[in-house]
Amino acid sequence: MTLLDVTNLSLSIGAFPILRDVSLSVDPGEILAITGESGSGKSLTALTILRLLPNCTRLSGHLSLEGQDLLALSEEQMCDLRGRKIGMVFQEPMTALNPVQSIGDQVMETILLHSSATRTEAEAEARSLLDRVGLPAERFPLSRYPHELSGGQRQRVVIAMAIAMRPALLIADEPTTALDVTTQAQILDLLRDLVRDYGMGMIIITHDLAVVADMADHIVVMRKGEVVETGSTKQLLATRRHPYTQKLFAASNHQADLPPPVTTDPQSVPLLEVRNAVRDYPLPRKRLFAPAEHMRAVDHVSFALHRGERLGLVGESGCGKSTLTRAILGLEPLQGGEILLDGSPLSGKGLTAEQRRKMQVVFQDPFGSFNPRHKVARLITEPFHGVSDAPTGQERDNRVAEALIAVGLNPEDADRYIHQFSGGQRQRIAIARALITRPELILFDEAVSALDVSVRAQILDLLAELCSAYGLSYLFISHDLHVVRSMTDRCLVMQKGQIVEHGQTKDLFSTPQHPYTKSLIAAAPVLPDLATGAA
Amino acid sequence: MTRSLFLGGVLSALVLLAALLSFIWTPYDHTALNIPAKLQAPNAEHWLGTDHFGRDILSMIMVGARTSIAVALVAVGIGMGLGVPLGLAAAAKRGSWLDEGIMRANDLVFAFPSLVIAILITAILGAGAINAIIAIGIFNIPVFARVTRGAALSLWQREFILAARVAGKGSARISAEHILPNVANLLIVQGTIQFSLGILAEAGLSYVGLGAQPPVPSWGRMLADAQTMVSLAPHMALVPGCAIILTVLGLNLMGDGLRDWLDPKLQGGRA
Numbered sequence: 001m002t003l004l005d006v007t008n009l010s011l012s013i014g015a016f017p018i019l020r021d022v023s024l025s026v027d028p029g030e031i032l033a034i035t036g037e038s039g040s041g042k043s044l045t046a047l048t049i050l051r052l053l054p055n056c057t058r059l060s061g062h063l064s065l066e067g068q069d070l071l072a073l074s075e076e077q078m079c080d081l082r083g084r085k086i087g088m089v090f091q092e093p094m095t096a097l098n099p100v101q102s103i104g105d106q107v108m109e110t111i112l113l114h115s116s117a118t119r120t121e122a123e124a125e126a127r128s129l130l131d132r133v134g135l136p137a138e139r140f141p142l143s144r145y146p147h148e149l150s151g152g153q154r155q156r157v158v159i160a161m162a163i164a165m166r167p168a169l170l171i172a173d174e175p176t177t178a179l180d181v182t183t184q185a186q187i188l189d190l191l192r193d194l195v196r197d198y199g200m201g202m203i204i205i206t207h208d209l210a211v212v213a214d215m216a217d218h219i220v221v222m223r224k225g226e227v228v229e230t231g232s233t234k235q236l237l238a239t240r241r242h243p244y245t246q247k248l249f250a251a252s253n254h255q256a257d258l259p260p261p262v263t264t265d266p267q268s269v270p271l272l273e274v275r276n277a278v279r280d281y282p283l284p285r286k287r288l289f290a291p292a293e294h295m296r297a298v299d300h301v302s303f304a305l306h307r308g309e310r311l312g313l314v315g316e317s318g319c320g321k322s323t324l325t326r327a328i329l330g331l332e333p334l335q336g337g338e339i340l341l342d343g344s345p346l347s348g349k350g351l352t353a354e355q356r357r358k359m360q361v362v363f364q365d366p367f368g369s370f371n372p373r374h375k376v377a378r379l380i381t382e383p384f385h386g387v388s389d390a391p392t393g394q395e396r397d398n399r400v401a402e403a404l405i406a407v408g409l410n411p412e413d414a415d416r417y418i419h420q421f422s423g424g425q426r427q428r429i430a431i432a433r434a435l436i437t438r439p440e441l442i443l444f445d446e447a448v449s450a451l452d453v454s455v456r457a458q459i460l461d462l463l464a465e466l467c468s469a470y471g472l473s474y475l476f477i478s479h480d481l482h483v484v485r486s487m488t489d490r491c492l493v494m495q496k497g498q499i500v501e502h503g504q505t506k507d508l509f510s511t512p513q514h515p516y517t518k519s520l521i522a523a524a525p526v527l528p529d530l531a532t533g534a535a
Numbered sequence: 536m537t538r539s540l541f542l543g544g545v546l547s548a549l550v551l552l553a554a555l556l557s558f559i560w561t562p563y564d565h566t567a568l569n570i571p572a573k574l575q576a577p578n579a580e581h582w583l584g585t586d587h588f589g590r591d592i593l594s595m596i597m598v599g600a601r602t603s604i605a606v607a608l609v610a611v612g613i614g615m616g617l618g619v620p621l622g623l624a625a626a627a628k629r630g631s632w633l634d635e636g637i638m639r640a641n642d643l644v645f646a647f648p649s650l651v652i653a654i655l656i657t658a659i660l661g662a663g664a665i666n667a668i669i670a671i672g673i674f675n676i677p678v679f680a681r682v683t684r685g686a687a688l689s690l691w692q693r694e695f696i697l698a699a700r701v702a703g704k705g706s707a708r709i710s711a712e713h714i715l716p717n718v719a720n721l722l723i724v725q726g727t728i729q730f731s732l733g734i735l736a737e738a739g740l741s742y743v744g745l746g747a748q749p750p751v752p753s754w755g756r757m758l759a760d761a762q763t764m765v766s767l768a769p770h771m772a773l774v775p776g777c778a779i780i781l782t783v784l785g786l787n788l789m790g791d792g793l794r795d796w797l798d799p800k801l802q803g804g805r806a
Binding site: 329331350351353356360361363364365368369370371372373382383384385386433 | 693694695697698699700701702703704713716717
């Protein structure tokens, strides 16, 4: 018997239709992946199954779990069902736990709520659950608090809460999106083991097709609230009947067409040179008047970037790559070493106007990197601040138009506000802002990490075009190995503040030398080789 | 537009209109004594009755509104004018001695009960509207400094501020250009609330005789005058009392409504 059966489920919030005729089913012990880009309705499908919907929603269709019609249940009966029959794992482990409750209390809460267990029994049960998800008693007593755990460990606690009552169905909404690749691999393994051990059904919602291909038995591809294609993983990967599915897979595997690398004279003055850079952060004093201790975020890093070169910097969160970027931008002082831009050292007081004109940056968050109260023209001319020969009047308008055209937007967009643009368009505007001073070097700080795959593919193509047109040099900072591999000529791998390996991108990915690089490459989920047209 | 914004706006507008109208017209001269007509209950000639000197209460309320609004407005102005720059500076230099200094000075001011200190200040400097303004204004400074700093701190973490720093803009320039417009909503709402508190504080100071001095009418002093007459002429206390309540209620409703109206997060959209 099917565990979960969803037939022709439609949902509208107010006057807006959100889901249209969604049908899917999950068997016990089966993993179903729902995939699609943001706004496709995949998360709302999960919330609909749990009936955790905002007010003013209208639902129609059929939704049943183990033969029981969920749409006919009262809110009270649903409360009893949630947590007991259906468990849920959320995306952001940093916010899914209550920071003022110990992890033991939070796992016990589900047990105490849904069973008649005494506190002692619940405690024993919580202990065995935490052992099961890989948090052993000696290192992770029940009295630990969420802030004492890393992101991956927190996600394990969230999973322990979700499986506490041995639910028949586990829903995991982007469970590993906020985690590093090596942690992601461990969490996915854990989920797979749990499904097998408990014979649960699981729905995993993710935008990452490599994870989908790796985990799922069945796949549902959604777009704009509709299911466009569904099938068993093997068959769907082989055929990819719907054009949207094809597009999605093509975009995930996208290789931007970079112009061939420029050969550089190693004797010439590098465009950017970092020599033995050290950045320490003072830690809070343990006692008053005790000498402050330091955390070394960047530890004797040295590298050089020559004109026309495209250099990658990869590493997991907390490895110091963002700190290094900020130091290069002159936003953070160094405690040792120096950074030279085109042969002239950056002073401790930040960059000179001329240095700023030569070096620009594109940040990660397309929603947070613009002042919502300014128009596009004002936003993208901000880098001209303090530049002595900054264009004015008509010349300035021409430069704005030129930059907007270069990134594939219209000159008329200069008069619009930033909230009128989509995420991908905003990232284009961010690139326009970086291009407007005609810089020689651009830093891309996780510049495509927040974008959907198809938008990401477009932005990568745009970068490749700009490379051909302007002969750009850039430093591409990312945790995404796949993107770094396709966008750079040379690559640095950073771990715990140090550069542990560097080399030609090609060689580094095919024959990694350092154990850390090897583990990174091994942990990154890869799409199976999909020969186009092959059955 | 929410219901509370509408109701609060109407009440506040009525008070403001009454105050403005009093410059060109009041039913009677608010200083004219008319002993034979003293202690009249509301009637056709004196809509809100007369006080123990036979003065027309409606006229006094209208002119009193002027005093209340002027005192509260200038006090909020002092609070905003000094508090907002202090808050912006503290946020810009987060964790520095400047930040610590500003915030600890704020704590110091917060540590004293405001009305008691206001009474102390006016007692030292002498009673009068100007000194009441100063006393109330001082206590508005830390409120605005804290609100501004709190909101500005989270803005400083945003990437558009990072982008401005990369463009080489100094912290003063960033504060004025990027931070201030983005905390303006909050300041408008807080300003409305502080305005109502200012009206209350002015009434309180006048009540104990430390606010505006006769013959300038003030709601607080009207209440004080009414105290001995409460059993004889309850309207003398009720009218200024209701005026204060309705004004404060109106301003608070408006503040609440403005917050809901200006906060895009509560509208469920990013736009």
